[in-house]
Every structure is written in structure tokens, then in C-alpha cells.
Amino acid sequence: MAFVYRRRVQFAETDLAGLVHFTCFFRYMEEAEHALWRAAGMSIARAGEITGWPRLAANCDFKAPLRFEDEFEVAVRVANVRARTIQYEFTLTKAETVVAVGTITTAYVSRPPEGPLKALDLPGDVVARLRAAAE
């Protein structure tokens, strides 16, 4: 039970080794997360909002390289939920090969233009809607 996001490697995402730069894998995971939000009828960042979803932690295990123009999939699911955080799990696959697995843990905060971020409880139905969209 996961939402699947499809993507192709772009030229600017490669580096001089001829492979996708490792930081782009985190971009791909984030794109899948936001596509999941859209599939759930929501947006992670609406104009004028002073709340947001900064990251608490991110990790990735790289299993195989991606190269220019490769087509791949990012499967994302809501793995762990606490009062103020959501952890997503991601699996990136090319054809039948797993190229990476990772997680991103994100908090819900208010972010005034100045001053520190302030953690908030998750909005009521966000998790239920994300889980429904990932089935």
C-alpha cells in the first residue's frame, strides 16, 4: 500500500561521474511526498500560510545508480505518525531493481517571518487523508 510517483532523470541532475547526484534522490522523495498530498486533495504549502512542514531527519541507502533519462518510480507511504511528526518511507525502483530506500521525518510548525519555528499538533485529518490516498 503505497502511492507511486513516476519520474525521469534530467540532465542537470547528473554529475561528472555520469550518475545522478545523491542529493537528487532526496528531491525525488520530496516530489513523491508532495504528489501524495495532491492525490489526497491537499497542498503542503498554500499561499499565505504561516505554517509549514520542515524536516527533522532524512536518510537514504543507495543501492544502484540512476543515469540520465532513466525512468523510475518512487513509492511513498506514511510509516510512523506521532502527535507532531510524520515519517514517510520511500522505495525508488528502476524496472524491477530497487535503486534506493529512504525515510523523511517532518514536523508541523508555525513559521513566523522572524523568530523561531514552533511545533504544532498535526492538523486533524491530514494523516487519514494521506493514508487513504496511498492505498
Next chain:
Amino acid sequence: MAFVYRRRVQFAETDLAGLVHFTCFFRYMEEAEHALWRAAGMSIARAGEITGWPRLAANCDFKAPLRFEDEFEVAVRVANVRARTIQYEFTLTKAETVVAVGTITTAYVSRPPEGPLKALDLPGDVVARLRAAAE
């Protein structure tokens, strides 16, 4: 009479051809612009501001490639000023070789969280301070 910003090429800025991706040249120009603002005792984006400096136009002629770990300079000067726009000129050099020349034209606007950008007259002393810092 130009302000000079020094930089080294980072790995993530290269692409599979082994050269700096062309879009990074525009990043380098912007970094030089913002360093000029700091040298003039200003910041192009202060927390909480609802004004900003979006781009109207940008161009670059690429003369020679940059490669990983190359050290280079970006010379920036205020070239053309109108009531509501500033155009900067940039020259990128590695050792004695010009690797690129370009311009960025930027407007001063208010940018409410929602709704369109609105052009504003340039703040009084910005241009004078930038020109002084570039001498």
C-alpha cells in the same frame, strides 16, 4: 570599476559532460550580486519584507567551460538604472581567461503572499550605495 566575488566550482554543479552545468553560471552571477549588496551594507532579502527583486531578464554568453574545483572570479557592476529596474553586468574569469559574460535585469516590487507582483520605484539610495561598493 567592479566588485569581485571569488568562488570555487563544487561537485554538484557539474554534469555528466564533466563541465559546470550552464544554469550554475546564473547562480554564480546572483551570488556576486548579493555579495555586492553585502559589501554595500545591505541585504537583498531581509526577514519579513514584502518587497523583493525578481528578474526581468537574464542572459549569458559562454566562452569557456568551468570544471570541478576550478577557482574563478565574478566581476559585477551596476550597468543600467531606470526608475524601477537595475541591470547588472557580469564577467566571469578563470586565471586570465574570460569564461562567460552576462547580464541580469531586476525590478523592485511588492510581493503580497497572494495576488500579483507590483512594480515600485527603486528605494532612494540603493543604487548610489551599490555603485560606491563596486568602486
Next chain:
Amino acid sequence: MAFVYRRRVQFAETDLAGLVHFTCFFRYMEEAEHALWRAAGMSIARAGEITGWPRLAANCDFKAPLRFEDEFEVAVRVANVRARTIQYEFTLTKAETVVAVGTITTAYVSRPPEGPLKALDLPGDVVARLRAAAE
């Protein structure tokens, strides 16, 4: 007569002003160029090749901002062809609004791992195939 590439703005492409960073417009143009190549049955960078297509010039006029999750189109066509260069023209539109127009001029070169790039005549049928794919 242009090839049309469709895209959505990603979160990482925005900046603190809440708009797409101007350098991403050049990425969008390049993505459209490479999609045109694929539509023509070609790839701009095949594994092991020692030729490539570095940029001689790039420019963009920015007409309206793009924001997070905006859907937009990039229309690309082959505008000017010389013995060793191709110039593409791009128009970016969101709904019916033109958000940017630009060009990229690219050369065909050999790029040995060390030593300078060397300009080459365009491969025989590349331009004809690109033009056919853009109709």
C-alpha cells in the same frame, strides 16, 4: 509548430520570495529540449560518448512568476541552425499566460576527458529529425 513539454513546479524550485527561482526557467527550457530529442528518437547524451552539446548562449525574458505546484508548458522549436550550432526558442505558458520566452544556443563538440572542447559540424540528420518531431 513547436514541441510542447508539460511540467509542474516542485517545492525545491521555489525561493524565499515564494516564486520559482529564475535559474529554474533555464532548467525547464533544457528539459523541453531533451524531451524534443527523445520525441525525435534520439538522446542528447548517450553513455560513453565523447561528444556533447555545451551552451554558447542562453537568455530569458521573465513575464510573470511561477509558484509552487503551478502547471505550465514549455513550447520549443528549432529556430536558427548554422554549420556547428543550433538555436532553440522557448515559450513558457501557464494557462493562457506567457510567463517567459527565451533562447538557448548550443554547439556540437568533442570533449576529451582532458584538454579543450573542439567544435564539430552538426551530425547529418539531427536538425531534420528535431524539426520533424516539433511539427
Next chain:
Amino acid sequence: MAFVYRRRVQFAETDLAGLVHFTCFFRYMEEAEHALWRAAGMSIARAGEITGWPRLAANCDFKAPLRFEDEFEVAVRVANVRARTIQYEFTLTKAETVVAVGTITTAYVSRPPEGPLKALDLPGDVVARLRAAAE
């Protein structure tokens, strides 16, 4: 005992939340790693090489945000070494505040233009030189 790399946040590294995008923290770690290599009199990627240092794993815990023009430090040290891998540990600090801690694990491989990467034993004195440079 760590090598310290100093950096300032650039505009293009921020996102619409007004903070540095989380993927940039991994770029900062990599920049520190490569600066350590240079301090050790080496380069992680020399022209014409067919070996490289792809990533096996990367993780980051984010403790506090970074914002436009913030000055910060990345302390890097060689943490764990195996026959074919090096793990680096990173601590990012702004003033006296830890903003992030992370690790990157990297393998030494040959990477032919086509075909799979092949793991190699670490070159003889690389680790000793990195450790000496980090003291």
C-alpha cells in the same frame, strides 16, 4: 579533531518557507568532504579518472533552520573506515548552535562509461592523509 569548512547560505538555496531547503544540507556536507580532500593535497575527482566515490548512505538530523545569508561551519571527520568504504561524520553549526548532524558513507569504485560500478579496495594512503588533514 575535525576539518572545518566555512560557508554562507545563498539565495537559491532557500525555499518558499524562507528556510534553506533540506537537500542543501547534504550539499554542504559534500562540500566540506571535498574541502578536506583538498586540505589533504588530493582531489576526489581528477580529469580522466574512471574511478569514483559514489554514496552508499547519507543521513541528516536537522536541529535548527538556516536562513538566507547565515554564516555557518561544517566540521567533518573520518569516522569509520572499512576495506572499501569511508564514513564521514558532519556537524553543522551557526554561531554556537548546532543546526544539523549527519553522516555520508561512500565507496570506492571503478565506473566504466557503460556497465555496472565495481567496488575496489580503498587506495593505500587516502585515509591516513584525510585523517592527518582533519587534525
